[in-house]
Amino acid sequence: MKWLELLTVAGATLVAAVTVVVLYSLGVRLTAIAGDRQVAAPAWVKYLSYVCFGLCAIAVMFGLYLIIPYFSG
Amino acid sequence: MVALVIALALFFDFTNGFHDTANAMATPIATGAIKPKTAVALAAALNLVGAFLSTEVAKTVSGGIIREGSGGVQITPDIIFAGLMGAVLWNMITWLKGLPSSSSHALFGGLIGAAIIGIGFHAVNLETLLQKVILPAIFAPVIAGLVAYICTRIAYALTARHDPETGSKLTQKRGGFRTGQVFTSSLVALAHGTNDAQKTMGIITLVLISAGTQQPGSGPQLWVITACALAIAVGTYAGGWRIIRTMGAGLTEVKPAQGFAAESSTASAILASSHLGFALSTTQVASGSVIGSGMGRRGTTVRWGMVGRIALGWLFTLPAAGIVGALTALLVKTGVVGVVIAAVAGIGAVLYMFLVSRKSQVGHHNAVEVEEAGQAVRFAKKKALARARAAERAKNKNLKGPQR
Secondary structure (H helix, E strand, O other), X not given: OOXXXXXXXXXXXXXXXXXXXXXXXXXXXXXXXXXXXXXXXXXXXXXXXHHHHHHHHHHHHHHHHHHOHHHHO | OHHHXXXXXXXXXXXXXXHHHHHHHHHHHHHOOOOHHHHHHHXXXXXXXXXXXXXXXXXXXXXXXEOEOOOOEOOOHHHHHHHXXXXXXXXXXXXXXXXXXXXXXXHHHHHHHHHHHHOOHHHEOHHHHHHHHHHHHHHHHHHHHHHHHHHHHHHHHHHXXXXXXXXXXXXXXXXXXXXHHHHHHHHHHHHHHHHHHHHHHHHHHHHHHHOOOOOOOOOOOHHHHHHHHXXXXXXXXXXXXXXXXXXXXXXXXXXXXHHHHHHHHHHHHHHHHHHHOOOOOHHHHHHHHHHXXXXXOOOOOOOHHHHHHHHHHHHHHHHHHHHHHHHHXXXXXXXXXXXXXXXXXHHHHHHHHHHHHHHHHHHHHHHHHHHHHHHHOOOOOHHHHHHHHHHHHHHHHHHHOOOO
């Protein structure tokens, strides 16, 4: 029985999904703060949200890189 | 016989496609992130691309469940034909019932049933069966559900906005998740293409090899890849609206943040499993994710009755497809006449189910509508339900033209 493989898959799934969700959620949150009318948010908040979305995109790209054998050999 | 098997294999690929559109596109359709038509078109395109991307899985299709090769038994086109028949029929039945069930399990079930009749019980490798099919079937939804649950909690916790002084809720502004869903669901569709089109390619290659027209050990030929990719894309575009309704609205109420979390988990689970070699079924992962994300958001109820029905469907997939496969194998054993009878009966059954689905749309459809409307008040978001229904209606209209 491949219990170890099962655990690896479970772990990898958790790590990957949590990474993407955390980054994207942060991005959404920061965009929301940057968009607030009453309290003027500092400009860096907006850029930080872009960074979050960017990192999220990179994480997804890395996932693609892993599944497409053409790239990963 | 070879041509017949290839045709049947391509048809299986088609049913696989429309059975599994729901995995990728049910949640974005339910939340309104993508319009239904656009969603299935996107899924179809990505499935097409995905099918061309990788052919690694194709070589290991039956994966040792049936002892083939030297020292084992010889798989003949007859057995593959019988197995495919079982798989196709079971796919059609579950589609008619709107149940998301694993196409690969149907395929395995059909092949096992056919092999037991055609060769004998010793042909089936029970240990591999347990390891490759039964245990993943238990763990796939559990893992995906758990991860989706955690992700949903995280997504909501991170985006919950309260006024620091009064503690009252601010506008939550979670609309961004809707955009995100477009990408995550695309990823699921792509992953599906890289996985599922492979199975049919593997089957056709197996047939060609056993018929002696292709070298043993060689990969699938280009026309096989193209045909399979096209079959699965067309199937995906045809869209299994019944299953989409189940996944998008039948299990739980889906909101953008939830959908995003569920799709991220589905995509991660499929990618992780296909990359690390513990194969999980796309359908089961996706269903688990939707259920998990339903539990993760406060104030949402998971409709456990529907979950139970789906679980029951999974339980029956292997034996039911197996029985059809076995019966077909019995027929095929009798010779050419048997093959013809089996083929005609199979086509007849598929046509019959198709006709039932079209005819019952009005009556059966209305019944579901009434039944669901009652439950929708408590559980499901009406808008999503209405949207799914409208999609189905539009689909029907396209299919059969004007009707009462």
